Amino acid sequence: MPNPAKNPAWQHLDRDATRAAQGRRLHRYLRDCVLPFSLHYKNLFAEHGLAAGDIRTVDDLKKIPFTSKEDLLPTEDNPRRTLDFVLKPEPAALSRRPSVILRALLRGKARVRDELDREWRPVFMTSTTGRSTEPVPFLYTQHDIAHLGLGSGRIVEIGGVQREERMINMFPFAPHLAFWYMYYSGLDRNIFALATGGGKVMGTEGNLRAITKLKPQVLVSMPTFLYHVLQQAVEQKLRIEGLRILVLGGDKVPDGTRRKLGALCEQLGSPGVRIMATYGFTEAKFAWTECPIVPGTEPPGYHLYADQGIIEVIDPETGEPQPDGVGGEIVWTPLDQRGTVVLRYRTGDRIEKGITWDPCPCCGRRLPRLVGKISRVSDVHSLRFQKIKGTIVDFNELERALDDLPGLGAWQIELRKAHDDPLALDEINVHVTTTGDASAGHLDHAIRELLHAHFEVTPNKIVTHTAEEMRALQKVGVALKEQKVVDNRPSGSGPGREAGDVHRSTP
Ligand SMILES: [Zn+2]
Structure with missing residues (x-):
């Protein structure tokens, strides 16, 4: 099988040549892999009178109806509905293919049977992290695992x-894409990489020990966790020299966060660090x-x-593909996957x-x-826009604004009801740490002004904490993901649910 990772030609094709090649590959993929072996798409294409022959260019894609998260959720009639999206070839159908017959003649039947088994049998999975809905599993065959490395x-x-450089992967150990994706990165490129499992496995202390011992050039992490680890290193007056690149994923990376991480690296002895933000999702x-x-x-x-x-960018209202350079919703179609396959998958994520x-x-x-800011929509749709004290607040925007605020280190927004009475008014409290030489009083004023001017929200309390207290509040090393927004309201959206989950699962 040709390995496109080692074939960089695609990096240099122009738009038309790329799209022409994508169209050919899409047609062959539907014809040979998806339509014969995916129960869901076999039925969907039949319902719409479509066949692989109707899809030969990228423009033809729009004939295929979208797939959304709801299509993957279990129903009463079909509790294992995601399995309808898994490619399940009939061995007999495969063995009749001329290419397979030829390979069997050349290399022997047993070997080809083993190769097909490795290509098609699911042996691995990751899943989404929905709290309001069941986690949705995505199955991988060896073919797909190779693509993680690719x-x-x-x-x-x-x-x-x-x-000769060294990487430390601090993504949380879980059956989620981020950890496993980056686990395979070093193996693919033959570069030393340690996966610590993140805060819950080794704590900030254990991750710091690994960093000081291995002296990596590359750190891979969720941004908030990395912030806490580097902050703790500064508190402990450690020297961490030679850091060159921070690879960030699993959450958005606002400019303010980049600046704070850069400043911490500089304090630790690694000036001029570069940042790579990544974007991905389980379904891709x-x-x-x-x-x-x-x-x-x-x-x-x-x-x-x-x-x-x-990747298509569509108008979320009409579903029509947008012209280049125009923002909209991100839609995904793979060209070479086995296991669980979704076509024209609507992520709900917006690219600016x-x-x-x-x-x-x-x-x-x-x-x-993909250019501009990405606003990730939750598995928990309700928490993206919340009515706080009668005002609709977009938490994506709110988080970004707080991350960009100078002088503000780590923070947590807490929603609660006065006296924990479900019928009482909403309260919004902001817990903060200061950074640099910002004073608590000055920061308090700046946060009130920001929330009032941009979100029409007046916080009830702004509480300043030490870095250590903030680590406890955000459950660093306890939760899989740091909790930047907590909903402690006793009713309605449910106690203790984290709006931080809006960023889905991925690196
Ligand atoms: Zn580039």
């Missing part, structure tokens, strides 16, 4: 990571990356792997400036890029 290896390649089995940039530089956008899948095909200003690659 995709994450490209992150390492775009980062310009050298063979891929994550994509920006070029490494110094904090404060305009992010260049996420390089997509045009040979491995098609859509797709560009211009060469990347940093590296010159011609891969299409």
